[in-house]
Amino acid sequence: MSQFQINIKRAGATIATVEIDQNTVYTSEFMGTDQINASFLTNSILPLQVQDYIIFNGKKYSIKDATQCEQIDSGTFKYDIIFYGEIFAMYDVLVMHLGRTSFSYTGTPLELLGLLIDCLNSEQTGWAIADCSLISEPQTFNFDGQSCRTALTAIADTFKLEYLVNGKNISLSEKVGTAQNINLKYGRGKGLFKASRQNVDQGFATVWYGYGGNQNLPNNYRGGMDRIALDAPLTMNVDLYGRKQGTVTFEDEFPQRTATITAVNSMYEVIDSSLDFDINLQQINDGGAKIVFKSGELSGQQFVIKGYNPSTKTIRFGIIKESTGYELPNATFQAKVGDKYTLIGIVMPQTYVAASEQRVMDLLVDHAKKNSFPPVAFPLDIDEKYIREMGLIGKIIPGDSIHVSSDSLGVDAYLRIQSISFPLVNPASIQGVVSDTIQYTQQERIIKEVKQNGKETANSVAVALYAKQVADEISNAAIMEQFKRTYIGDRAILTGAFVAGNPDAGEVAGINGTENESDSVRxxxxxxxxDKNEAPFRVQQDGKMFATDAIIKGVIEALSGKIANFIIGNEGLTNDDGNAFIALKKAVDDLHQISIALGIGIPVDYWGWGTANAALSINNTLSPDGSPDSPPNIGIQIDVANGAQNFALDIIRGNVAFRSGSNIVIQEGANLRVGLDFEAQVKVKGVFNNDKYGTWWPRDYPVAPFAADSxxxxxxxxxxxxSRGPTRDNRIKPDVVAPxxxxLSTRSSMIASNNTAWGAFPASRQYFHMGGxxxxxxxxxxxxxxxxxxxxTIQKxxxxxxxxLKAALIAGAK
Structure with missing residues (x-):
C-alpha cells in the first residue's frame, strides 16, 4: 500500500484501492471512540458493504453503517465513510449468561471481564484479557439486554477503574496508560504551535458535604439523619476559588462488618468465631436482619436471619424460593468456610458507626482532591517537525501522560492525553487535547446514564423481590419480629425470653420470644x-397446648379437636376413620331448630342424609316456605347401604317417603287407605356445584365444553x-383472580322475599349465594x-x- 492509498478488504481479499488525502483522519479518545473518517473520490461506484474493512497500524477498522456516496459528475463519485475500531464490535454482542440476557451477576472485575470475553468470543474469536485489576470485593450487576460495550463502561464506573481496548485485547485496571517522557512547550522548535485553555463540563466545589449509605443506622442517628453524615463539611482551595458548595454520596459505605465464615454446620447455619457482638442485642431495622454473601457460591445473595446463638456464634438463615420452585441454598450452591459476608438490616454497634464515618471522610478527601478546582482542558496543535525529529509518531496515545508547559496559560504539569487526531497521509500532524480530569464524550455520557437507569431498575427489582419475600412470610405465617433488645418501659418489658426457676435442676418455667416457627414453644x-419442646406443659405459637395431665373446672368450648377417637367439628363428632358420626343441632334461628343424626359412614349434610352405610335422623326443622322438598318438620329418616333416602316419616304432615323403586307390600288382613287428594310428586333438588353454565345461560354457553361445565x-x-387475558396489546391480565x-353473601332485607339471587341459604334468610x-x-x-x-404493623x-401492595398481592397469590 502506497503512502496515499488505502486497501478496502473483505474476508482477507482487497476489493478496492482508493487514493486518500488529508481529509481521511484518524481519531482516538481515551475510553472512547477509535475510528477513521475517510473522505475520497473515485471514478466508479465501489461494491462496498457492511463489515468491509481496512488495516491501519496493524489494527482492523470496519464499516458498520451504509456507505454515503455522492455523484459529482458523470465520472466522479465522492465517498464519506467511517471505519470503526474493534471497540465498536463490542456493541454487536449482548451480555449473556446461561442463555439469558436478563440476569443478575455478582463478581470481581476479573470475573466480570471474563464474562464479557466469553460472550465476545462466542461471536467473534480472538478476544482476550490484557490486564485486569485484582480487586477481590465483588459487586452485583443487573443486566437486561446490554451490549458488551455498554457493560464494560458500567463495570469500570462501578469499580472506579479505567479501561483500554487495543484491537481485541482489553485492559481494566486502576489506571491505564503510562507517563511518557515527552515534553511539549509553547514556542518554535519546542513542540507546540498553538495551545489554549477551555473549561470542562464537569462540576467542582471547594466546600464538600459528604454522606454515606442509609443502612444499619440507629434510631435518631445525628438527630434524625437517614444516612451516614459528618460533623462538618470539608473545605479545600477556598482561598483560591472562593466558597462553592458541593455534595457527594458514597452509597455503599455504611456501618457494616465484612468478615469470613469460619465453620459451616449445615446449608442454613454458618459460624463466624470472630464476631465481636451479640446480634440478639442489636435493634433490627424494617425488613429484618439479613446476611449477604460477598464471595463464594452464594455471592450476591441475601438471606433473612432466623436465629443467632451467641455462645457458638452460629447464624441460622432462611431460604430464597423463586416462583419456579428453585431454592437457595441447595446441595450445589451453599456457604463454605472462607466465604465473605456482611450483615444488613441490623443496627450496628457504635464502634462500627464511627468507623464508617471515618471511611466516608477518607473517601471525601480523595474526592475533593480531584474536584476542588475548576477542571480545564488544553487543545494542542503539535509541531509535526518536532514529532518527526523526536521520533514520536505513534507514541502519543490517549490515556498516557505527557508534560505540557506554557507560561501564558499557567500550566506546567503532566496531563492525561484525552484525544488525538491526525490525517493518515501525515501521522506527524497531530492535534490533541490534554486535561487534568477524565472527560467523557457524549457517547460515554449516554452509557453512564444507561448505567444509572440500570441502578434505578435494579432498585425496582429489589422492591419487587422484597414484596415477594413479604408475601412468602404472609403465606407461611412466618412473620418475624426478632432479636429485640431488652426494653423496660412503664407498662411493658420487651426481651427475647423470660426464664424463672432453677436452671441447674431443669425445673423452670418461661416465656419464649426468640423463635418464630409455627411450632415454636411460647x-x-x-x-x-x-428442653422446652418436651416440657410436660407447653403452648406453641400455633395455639396447640400439651399437658401430661389436666383437671379442668368450668365450661369447655371446643370448635375443633378430639374426644377419645371422635373429632370435634362444627356439627358434631366424627371418628378418626370417618366411618361413624354423631351430629347434634340446637336452635339457631326461627328457621333451623333441632336436628339429631346418628350414622355409620360420612353424612352429606347436617340432617344425616346421604350416608354411605346407615343412618338414623330425627328432625324438628321449620322450612322457609313450607314446601314439601324441605326437611321433615318432625320425623324419622332411615338410610341404609346405598346412601339414598330409603324411608322417611313426617309425623306432622303425615307423609311417608320411600326410596325410588321401592315396593309397598301389604300383608293379608291389612288395610291401606289412600285419600282423594293423593298426588305423586317428584322433584330433583339442585346442588350448587352441579349447576351448569348451559343451564343458567343457554344463549351464552349453548355447546360444550362450557355448556356442560359445572x-x-x-x-x-x-x-x-x-376474562382470561392477554389484552389486545399482549399484556398479561388479569393480575389476580378471586372466587x-x-x-355466600349477606342478603338485604329490602329485596323481595322470593329473590334468592344465585341460590338460597336454607339456614338463614339473612344470607344467600351470589357471584360475579x-x-x-x-x-x-x-x-x-x-x-x-x-x-x-409488623414490618413497620x-x-x-x-x-x-400490588407486588405483594400478586407474588403471594396461589
Missing part, C-alpha cells in the same frame, strides 16, 4: 429452656364468564387490606406504596 413449665366444583379454575361463583365481580372484588380488596395491615412500613 410458654412452658417443668423443663429447662433447651359452575362451582373447581376452585382453582377461572369462571367461564371471566366469584356461588359465594360483586363477590370477587371485596375478597380481593379485603386481601389487600390484610397485606397493608401486615406491612404497617408507615405508608406502603400501591406498587408494594
Amino acid at each position: 410458654f412452658w413449665a417443668g423443663s429447662s429452656f433447651e 359452575m362451582a366444583d373447581k376452585p382453582s379454575q377461572v369462571a367461564a364468564f371471566s 366469584g361463583t356461588f359465594v 365481580t360483586s363477590m370477587a372484588t371485596p375478597l380481593a380488596a379485603g386481601s389487600v387490606a390484610l397485606i397493608r395491615e401486615y406491612l404497617r 412500613i408507615k405508608d406502603p406504596t400501591a406498587a408494594l
Whole structure:
C-alpha cells in the first residue's frame, strides 16, 4: 500500500484501492471512540458493504453503517465513510449468561471481564484479557439486554477503574496508560504551535458535604439523619476559588462488618468465631436482619436471619424460593468456610458507626482532591517537525501522560492525553487535547446514564423481590419480629425470653420470644429452656397446648379437636376413620331448630342424609316456605347401604317417603287407605356445584365444553364468564383472580322475599349465594387490606406504596 492509498478488504481479499488525502483522519479518545473518517473520490461506484474493512497500524477498522456516496459528475463519485475500531464490535454482542440476557451477576472485575470475553468470543474469536485489576470485593450487576460495550463502561464506573481496548485485547485496571517522557512547550522548535485553555463540563466545589449509605443506622442517628453524615463539611482551595458548595454520596459505605465464615454446620447455619457482638442485642431495622454473601457460591445473595446463638456464634438463615420452585441454598450452591459476608438490616454497634464515618471522610478527601478546582482542558496543535525529529509518531496515545508547559496559560504539569487526531497521509500532524480530569464524550455520557437507569431498575427489582419475600412470610405465617433488645418501659418489658426457676435442676418455667416457627414453644413449665419442646406443659405459637395431665373446672368450648377417637367439628363428632358420626343441632334461628343424626359412614349434610352405610335422623326443622322438598318438620329418616333416602316419616304432615323403586307390600288382613287428594310428586333438588353454565345461560354457553361445565366444583379454575387475558396489546391480565361463583353473601332485607339471587341459604334468610365481580372484588380488596395491615404493623412500613401492595398481592397469590 502506497503512502496515499488505502486497501478496502473483505474476508482477507482487497476489493478496492482508493487514493486518500488529508481529509481521511484518524481519531482516538481515551475510553472512547477509535475510528477513521475517510473522505475520497473515485471514478466508479465501489461494491462496498457492511463489515468491509481496512488495516491501519496493524489494527482492523470496519464499516458498520451504509456507505454515503455522492455523484459529482458523470465520472466522479465522492465517498464519506467511517471505519470503526474493534471497540465498536463490542456493541454487536449482548451480555449473556446461561442463555439469558436478563440476569443478575455478582463478581470481581476479573470475573466480570471474563464474562464479557466469553460472550465476545462466542461471536467473534480472538478476544482476550490484557490486564485486569485484582480487586477481590465483588459487586452485583443487573443486566437486561446490554451490549458488551455498554457493560464494560458500567463495570469500570462501578469499580472506579479505567479501561483500554487495543484491537481485541482489553485492559481494566486502576489506571491505564503510562507517563511518557515527552515534553511539549509553547514556542518554535519546542513542540507546540498553538495551545489554549477551555473549561470542562464537569462540576467542582471547594466546600464538600459528604454522606454515606442509609443502612444499619440507629434510631435518631445525628438527630434524625437517614444516612451516614459528618460533623462538618470539608473545605479545600477556598482561598483560591472562593466558597462553592458541593455534595457527594458514597452509597455503599455504611456501618457494616465484612468478615469470613469460619465453620459451616449445615446449608442454613454458618459460624463466624470472630464476631465481636451479640446480634440478639442489636435493634433490627424494617425488613429484618439479613446476611449477604460477598464471595463464594452464594455471592450476591441475601438471606433473612432466623436465629443467632451467641455462645457458638452460629447464624441460622432462611431460604430464597423463586416462583419456579428453585431454592437457595441447595446441595450445589451453599456457604463454605472462607466465604465473605456482611450483615444488613441490623443496627450496628457504635464502634462500627464511627468507623464508617471515618471511611466516608477518607473517601471525601480523595474526592475533593480531584474536584476542588475548576477542571480545564488544553487543545494542542503539535509541531509535526518536532514529532518527526523526536521520533514520536505513534507514541502519543490517549490515556498516557505527557508534560505540557506554557507560561501564558499557567500550566506546567503532566496531563492525561484525552484525544488525538491526525490525517493518515501525515501521522506527524497531530492535534490533541490534554486535561487534568477524565472527560467523557457524549457517547460515554449516554452509557453512564444507561448505567444509572440500570441502578434505578435494579432498585425496582429489589422492591419487587422484597414484596415477594413479604408475601412468602404472609403465606407461611412466618412473620418475624426478632432479636429485640431488652426494653423496660412503664407498662411493658420487651426481651427475647423470660426464664424463672432453677436452671441447674431443669425445673423452670418461661416465656419464649426468640423463635418464630409455627411450632415454636411460647410458654412452658417443668423443663429447662433447651428442653422446652418436651416440657410436660407447653403452648406453641400455633395455639396447640400439651399437658401430661389436666383437671379442668368450668365450661369447655371446643370448635375443633378430639374426644377419645371422635373429632370435634362444627356439627358434631366424627371418628378418626370417618366411618361413624354423631351430629347434634340446637336452635339457631326461627328457621333451623333441632336436628339429631346418628350414622355409620360420612353424612352429606347436617340432617344425616346421604350416608354411605346407615343412618338414623330425627328432625324438628321449620322450612322457609313450607314446601314439601324441605326437611321433615318432625320425623324419622332411615338410610341404609346405598346412601339414598330409603324411608322417611313426617309425623306432622303425615307423609311417608320411600326410596325410588321401592315396593309397598301389604300383608293379608291389612288395610291401606289412600285419600282423594293423593298426588305423586317428584322433584330433583339442585346442588350448587352441579349447576351448569348451559343451564343458567343457554344463549351464552349453548355447546360444550362450557355448556356442560359445572359452575362451582373447581376452585382453582377461572369462571367461564371471566376474562382470561392477554389484552389486545399482549399484556398479561388479569393480575389476580378471586372466587366469584356461588359465594355466600349477606342478603338485604329490602329485596323481595322470593329473590334468592344465585341460590338460597336454607339456614338463614339473612344470607344467600351470589357471584360475579360483586363477590370477587371485596375478597380481593379485603386481601389487600390484610397485606397493608401486615406491612404497617409488623414490618413497620408507615405508608406502603400501591406498587408494594400490588407486588405483594400478586407474588403471594396461589
